[in-house]
Amino acid sequence: xxxxxxxxxxxxxxxxxxxxxxxxxxKRAFQRFHTRVANIECSHSQNGAWxxxxxxxxxxxxxxxxxxxxxxxxDAFQETLLDTDHYDDEYNDASIHEAIAGxxxxxxxxxxxxxxxxxxNLQTTILExxxxxxxxxxxxxxxxxxxxxxxxxxxxxxxxxxxxxxxLADSPFEVWSDENLTxxxxxxxxxxxxxxxxxxxxxxxxxxxxxxxxxHLDGRTFDxxxxxxxxxxxxxxxxxxxxxxxxxxxxGWITQSLTDSN
Numbered sequence: 001x002x003x004x005x006x007x008x009x010x011x012x013x014x015x016x017x018x019x020x021x022x023x024x025x026x027k028r029a030f031q032r033f034h035t036r037v038a039n040i041e042c043s044h045s046q047n048g049a050w051x052x053x054x055x056x057x058x059x060x061x062x063x064x065x066x067x068x069x070x071x072x073x074x075d076a077f078q079e080t081l082l083d084t085d086h087y088d089d090e091y092n093d094a095s096i097h098e099a100i101a102g103x104x105x106x107x108x109x110x111x112x113x114x115x116x117x118x119x120x121n122l123q124t125t126i127l128e129x130x131x132x133x134x135x136x137x138x139x140x141x142x143x144x145x146x147x148x149x150x151x152x153x154x155x156x157x158x159x160x161x162x163x164x165x166x167x168l169a170d171s172p173f174e175v176w177s178d179e180n181l182t183x184x185x186x187x188x189x190x191x192x193x194x195x196x197x198x199x200x201x202x203x204x205x206x207x208x209x210x211x212x213x214x215x216h217l218d219g220r221t222f223d224x225x226x227x228x229x230x231x232x233x234x235x236x237x238x239x240x241x242x243x244x245x246x247x248x249x250x251x252g253w254i255t256q257s258l259t260d261s262n
Contacts, residue, residue: 009155012235020144027137029081034130036076042068042118068118104129169250173257188251195244202236
């Protein structure tokens with residue numbers, strides 16, 4: 001088997017490792033952000049509600065004067081989420097409110113932009129958004145762990161198949177007996193069946209991933225998101241297909257040798 005044949009899973013494993021590291025950084029950043037926001041002493045709202053003002057004026061309704069300002073939230077976001085390398089790169093040309101909209105939701109970003117002080121209700125809403133973001137990363141991290149395990153296990157099985165096919169491909173078929181050629185052809189049939197089994201297992205693995213509503217992902221869209229920057233979308237299925245093609249090629253050589261000997 002050529003080096004190119006094992007590239008999809010190898011690249012996929014590197015991609016998953018990078019995403020695992022990024023997700024862990026994001027989890028910690030949201031946790032720090034949540035702690036920073038929770039420690040803010042905010043204004044007490046008279047009716048426990050905050051609203052988006054109709055006019056583009058920075059004003060807060062129903063809050064007592066002298067409370068913590070919105071700037072405390074923005075500083076906390078800047079010094080936690082945007083302090084990570086990949087978020088700094090991702091939101092490099094964006095305003096602080098555009099970045100907050102991307103991570104906590106456009107509604108929160110709009111209210112922060114239009115107000116000066118922080119009400120308790122606004123603080124609670126931001127804390128819940130940070131908690132949800134942290135839960136989303138935790139769920140995504142579990143998916144990544146399962147994906148990493150699946151890649152390793154499939155890689156090990158395909159390496160065994162690859163080694164056998166490569167050994168047969170390098171054999172001097174022209175001097176083999178019909179009995180040996182037939183045995184090798186049957187062996188390749190069995191290896192092709194093994195590939196089919198691996199493909200079925202991977203397909204079942206994709207289908208068994210439970211949808212995660214907040215991540216807007218299911219089994220297939222997870223692969224599409226994770227590997228969209230690669231030359232493949234489904235690395236395991238791509239590599240299995242390459243292995244099956246190679247098996248058919250070598251089997252064709254053996255079949256031709258059997259024909260030539262008769």
